[in-house]
Every structure is written in structure tokens, then in C-alpha cells.
Amino acid sequence: xxxxxxxxxxxxxxxxxxxxxxxxxxxxxxxxxxxxxxxxxxxxxxxxxxxxxxxxxxxxxxxxxxxxxxxxxxxxxxxxxxxxxxxxxxxxxxxxxxxxxxxxxxxxxxxxxxxxxxxxxxxxxxxxxxxxxxxxxxxxxxxxxxxxxxxxxxxxxxxxxxxxxxxxxxxxxxxxxxxxxxxxxxxxxxxxxxxxxxxxxxxxxxxxxxxxxxxxxxxxxxxxxxxxxxxxxxxxxxxxxxxxxxxxxxxxxxxxxxxxxxxxxxxxxxxxxxxxxxxxxxxxxxxxxxxxxxxxxxxxxxxxx
Amino acid sequence: xxxxxxxxxxxxxxxxxxxxxxxxxxxxxxxxxxxxxxxxxxxxxxxxxxxxxxxxxxxxxxxxxxxxxxxxxxxxxxxxxxxxxxxxxxxxxxxxxxxxxxxxxxxxxxxxxxxxxxxxxxxxxxxxxxxxxxxxxxxxxxxxxxxxxxxxxxxxxxxxxxxxxxxxxxxxxxxxxxxxxxxxxxxxxxxxxxxxxxxxxxxxxxxxxxxxxxxxxxxxxxxxxxxxxxxxxxxxxxxxxxxxxxxxxxxxxxxxxxxxxxxxxxxxxxxxxxxxxxxxxxxxxxxxxxxxxxxxxxxxxxxxx
Numbered sequence: 151x152x153x154x155x156x157x158x159x160x161x162x163x164x165x166x167x168x169x170x171x172x173x174x175x176x177x178x179x180x181x182x183x184x185x186x187x188x189x190x191x192x193x194x195x196x197x198x199x200x201x202x203x204x205x206x207x208x209x210x211x212x213x214x215x216x217x218x219x220x221x222x223x224x225x226x227x228x229x230x231x232x233x234x235x236x237x238x239x240x241x242x243x244x245x246x247x248x249x250x251x252x253x254x255x256x257x258x259x260x261x262x263x264x265x266x267x268x269x270x271x272x273x274x275x276x277x278x279x280x281x282x283x284x285x286x287x288x289x290x291x292x293x294x295x296x297x298x299x300x301x302x303x304x305x306x307x308x309x310x311x312x313x314x315x316x317x318x319x320x321x322x323x324x325x326x327x328x329x330x331x332x333x334x335x336x337x338x339x340x341x342x343x344x345x346x347x348x349x350x351x352x353x354x355x356x357x358x359x360x361x362x363x364x365x366x367x368x369x370x371x372x373x374x375x376x377x378x379x380x381x382x383x384x385x386x387x388x389x390x391x392x393x394x395x396x397x398x399x400x401x402x403x404x405x406x407x408x409x410x411x412x413x414x415x416x417x418x419x420x421x422x423x424x425x426x427x428x429x430x431x432x433x434x435x436x437x438x439x440x441x442x443x444x445x446x447x448x449x450x451x452x453x454x455x
Numbered sequence: 456x457x458x459x460x461x462x463x464x465x466x467x468x469x470x471x472x473x474x475x476x477x478x479x480x481x482x483x484x485x486x487x488x489x490x491x492x493x494x495x496x497x498x499x500x501x502x503x504x505x506x507x508x509x510x511x512x513x514x515x516x517x518x519x520x521x522x523x524x525x526x527x528x529x530x531x532x533x534x535x536x537x538x539x540x541x542x543x544x545x546x547x548x549x550x551x552x553x554x555x556x557x558x559x560x561x562x563x564x565x566x567x568x569x570x571x572x573x574x575x576x577x578x579x580x581x582x583x584x585x586x587x588x589x590x591x592x593x594x595x596x597x598x599x600x601x602x603x604x605x606x607x608x609x610x611x612x613x614x615x616x617x618x619x620x621x622x623x624x625x626x627x628x629x630x631x632x633x634x635x636x637x638x639x640x641x642x643x644x645x646x647x648x649x650x651x652x653x654x655x656x657x658x659x660x661x662x663x664x665x666x667x668x669x670x671x672x673x674x675x676x677x678x679x680x681x682x683x684x685x686x687x688x689x690x691x692x693x694x695x696x697x698x699x700x701x702x703x704x705x706x707x708x709x710x711x712x713x714x715x716x717x718x719x720x721x722x723x724x725x726x727x728x729x730x731x732x733x734x735x736x737x738x739x740x741x742x743x744x745x746x747x748x749x750x751x752x753x754x755x756x757x758x759x760x
Contacts, residue, residue, distance in 0.1 A: 286681060286683045287683065287684075288683070288684075288685070290685075305683070306681060306683075308681070335681075341677075345674075345677060345678055345681050346681070348669055348672070348678050349669070349678055349679070349681055349682035349683070349686050350682070350683065350685060350686065352665070353665065353685060353686055353689045353690075354685065355722075355725060356661055356665065356689075356722075357689060357744075358725075358740060358741050358744040358745075359718065359721045359722050359725055359740075359744075360657070360658065360661065360718060361744040361745075361747050361748045361751070362721060362740055362743055362744040362747070363714070363717050363718045363721045364653055364654070364714075364747075365743065365744065365747035366717075366721075367653070367717075369650075370747070372646075372650060373650055373653050373654055374654070374747075374750070374751040376591060376611060376613070376640075376650050376651070376654055377654035377655070377751065378591045378592065378593070378610070378611075378654070378655065379592075379593075380593070380595075380655060380658060380659065380691070380692045380695075381654050381655065381658055382751075382752075383688040383689070383691050383692070384658045384661075384662060384688070384689055384691075384692060385658075385748050385751070386685070386688050386689075387685045387688070387689060388744050388745060388748040389745055389748045389749055389752075390685075390745070392738060392741035392742045392745050393738075395737075395741050396734065396737045396738045396741055399725075399728075399729050399737050400729075400732055400734060400737065403729030403730065403732065404729075406729060407726055407729055407730060409668070409669075410722070410726055411726075412668050412671075412672075413664065413665060413668045414719065414722060414723075416664045416667060416668045416671075417660075417661075417664050417715070417719060418719075420660060420663075420664055420704075421712055421715055421716075423704075424704050424705075424708030424709075424711060424712055425708065425712060427705055427708065429701065429705060432700075432701045432704050432705065433697060433698075433701045435663060435664075435667055436663050436697035436700050436701055437697045438667055438670065439662075439663040439664075439666040439667040439670065439693050439697075440663075440666075440693060440694055440695070440696075440697050442666050442667070442669075442670035442675070442679075443666045443690050443693040443694045444694055445679070446666070446679040446682065446687075446690070447687075447694075
């Protein structure tokens, strides 16, 4: 298989923030030949909401749509599953009889171990043309209306192919993401779920929990009124889609609990330091954390506000 | 005392982010008469670093400076103490013999109970012309170089006068902050320390702890490399000045521990929900938190990115 994207029929299942942004990127990006030329032959979206699908069609973002997975996937070269993690298995079942063995399937879910399990349940094994993937990009806003042409530009996409995954299938998915401006990185399923538990899943849990703790207090209206910019940024991710995050914690709970336990141990240590007015312990921790955080910014050159 | 700001000699002790921004606001704001007219007669800064003081003088931000508190405060009408919370008491001692009884003194520390205690220790009681204050504005950047003319514009400033605090002293401090574009709110010392523990001190502790937990892990370099925008915003406040936050947790540890304990109970509940794959508990919590956070934004109209 030495196809270029331009030859392909690509089907995107789920036209929310993630799928919508893929469609926008594929449809709008300028090619070398002329501006606004699609990057692939066909972009077909599958969704539940026909109004949104029609809007995307009218917007020129997609070349066709269906509410039925099997119908959309006839002759598909590449299927991208961009639905909440717990819905992926249902989509895989609908796909199974509809696509050819040569059709490459990838996903965009934030957990990879559980998706591999879903695929195994549906297919009995993980097909060589299934490429597990996860774009490290998002927003606290969700839905097609929040989708952005450049959401993936300059962002990392992690692929977690298995040993027997087809090299040409991986190359095709890599080409897709690179055409949207992403940097593609490969790692193991377990590493992915552990790293993401630490850098993404745990922070989201902490932010949801903080807003929830404060909102349960008697004077919560009063409390929120005096919150400032630090609080707003700290809790931004608590405005994220509850369904998406529910699914992630249902599926990556174990890895999240592992790093949460370390975190709670750290918090208890700081609690003791505050109780004992332990100046050294507090100062050492804050200095070390600031240094690490400032160093992290080197990996993430987007300017701070 | 019916003075207007224009008649006053104002001394700012500490020319960092907070004090520097006050000086910039006082010096640069356009008046009704002509542009760039100072809002007060004199703006004298006290600092340890003479280079920075000279720079501020050259910048036209201050009209004079000293490295000695007593020297700067001769004939001062209003003294603003803008140093890390644990340094306030030392400044108060230096001030004691240098200022007239009629000089109004205020501070900008993020804790109020401990400052009241410092004042009581130095003066034997809280003088009627001492007005405890706290601008709810800041940045993860610190120092004079990070100071901004408009840092306080549209921000809240909390004053926590005691029963016997002079009404005219409170009015003077209120006039100061309003001239910088702030909204002045009054509340009790205890309420301030509790509300700020919840909305500011706890989030800073959580952010420092998260970065610290992750930086202690074996593959921390790897972990930070895959962090994205949510992590960057969530941990922004962990780049804040360690000295300032050390002081705050040394002085408002009890109120912080109180809300931290509620938070850790909430985290444990979510841990159990993840462990038990308790779909309802997770979904209910995330939906409730998102609703609260979206409602909070109504109080904080600055546009989200």
C-alpha cells in the first residue's frame, strides 16, 4: 500500500471537537497546487445529529455524511474513530462487517489499553490494520462548534502500534496526522496510559475535585466571587466535557489511581509541613516545583500569557 | 482628614510585582487635566536593591527612593507595605519610630490574620490608622520587571478593617485602590483568610504538589514532554515566587489545612469511584463541577481563550 492521502476516502466517526477538527484540517488546508484543495479524495462523517452533519457539509468541511457507520464506510480507505472512549467498542462492532480487511482503522481516544481490549473483544484479536492513536490536543470546549482547523498544528500525536501492527497502516495514519501539522510519536500502550494518567488525567481529576469541593461549601457563591486569574486557569479543565472524562476515568482508573496515590502522599507531606510550620520543607518543595515547571516550559514553547 | 491623593506623599515599601505595579499605576495614569500626570504628590519607593530603585526612578515611575524605611517615610501620608508576608513585621518595626501617628499604613499581604498579629506585636495593639488590605491580583512572574501599570484594573481589593479602624484611613486606602481601577470590598479578617485559602492558597498548593510529584518520578522528563495545554494552565501558578508562597503557607496554614482536608476527602471519594468503576458517581461529580465552574465564569467575565 503506497497510497497518498489524495487518493483516499477517509471516514470520521464522531464529528465533535476532535473529529470536526480533523475534518476541518483535511478539507481546508492549502495544497501546493491550489488553495483550499482537500487533502484527500473524500471526507465522510458519521454522527448522530443530522443537523450538524448537514452544517458541516454546507460548510464544505466534509464531502458526505451518514448517521449509519456501515453505510458511510463502504470503500473507505481509512476510518478514524473519534467518539468518547466508552463508545468506541460499539463503533467497532458496527464497522466489523462493513469494511474490507485492507481498510485502516485508527482512533483518537485518550486511553489506549482499554481500546486495545475493546478491539480484541470485537475481533477476537487486534487486526493488523488497526492503529491505536491519541492526539494530545483538545480544549475545555466540546462539540463540532468548538472544532478548529489548526487544532493539531504543532501538537503531538501518540501512536501505540502493537508488534504485529502493519507498518504500512502505521505509515498511513502517521501521514494523516503529519498532514494536519502534528508531530507523531510512538510508544507502548502501557507507557501511554501511564504518562497520560500523570500529565492529563490526574490534573483533570484534581480540577474537577477542587471546583466540586468549593461548590459544596456553604458560602460557595462568596468563594467563587473572590477567585482570581490563578483560579480561573487552574480550573479551566474542569469545564471539559463530563462524558469524555467519565469515560477516561472508567477506563484508565487504575493508572490514574497509581499516580493519585503518590500525589496524595505528597499532599499529606505538605499538610504536615504546614501544621509544623516547617519552613525548610515548604521552601524546598516550592523551589523544586518552580524549577521543574519552568523547565517544563522549555518543552512547550507556546508563550505564557 | 479630607485629603485628595494629589496632595499626598505615598511610600511603597517593596518594589516587586505588587509594589512596582502600584507605583506604575500611580505615576502613569492620565488625569483629567493632562496625560501622564501623577496621581499623587510624591511616590517614594523603599527596596533592598538600589539598582532597581534607580531604574524605577529613571523610568519616571517614582519620584524618590531609599533603602532605609525610616528615611523614606519622613512626612509620609500613606505607607503601603508590599513585601513578602513574613517580612511585614520587620518593616512595621522600622516604621514605628519613623512615622507620625496620623500616617496611614496599609499592606498588600495575601494573609490578614497573621498580619494583624504582627501589627499587634509591634504596636501592642492595632493602630486606628492601620488598614489591612489585599489586592486580588498577581502573576506567576515576580519582581519589578514583571510589574504592570494596569495590574489592578478591574481587579478586586479586599480591605479587612477592624471595628476601631479609622473611617478616614479606610477611605484613603479605598481611594488609592479605586484610583488604580480596582473594586474595593470589605470583609472580616477571618472570612478573608478562609475565602483566600479556598480560592488561592489551596490551588497554589495543589499545583506545586502536582509538579513536584511528577518531577520526582523516574521518567519525569518523558512525562513533561507529553504534557499539553491543560497541564500548562493547571500548573501555571506553580511557577509563582516560592518565597511569597512559603510565607503564605507559614501564616495561613490552618485555614488552608481546613479546606485541604475537605479536598482530600473529595479526592478519596473519586478514588473509590474509579476503583469501583462507579459510573454514576463520576458522572454526577463531573457534571456538577462543570456547572459550577461555568457559573463561576459569570463572576469573572474576562474572556476564556
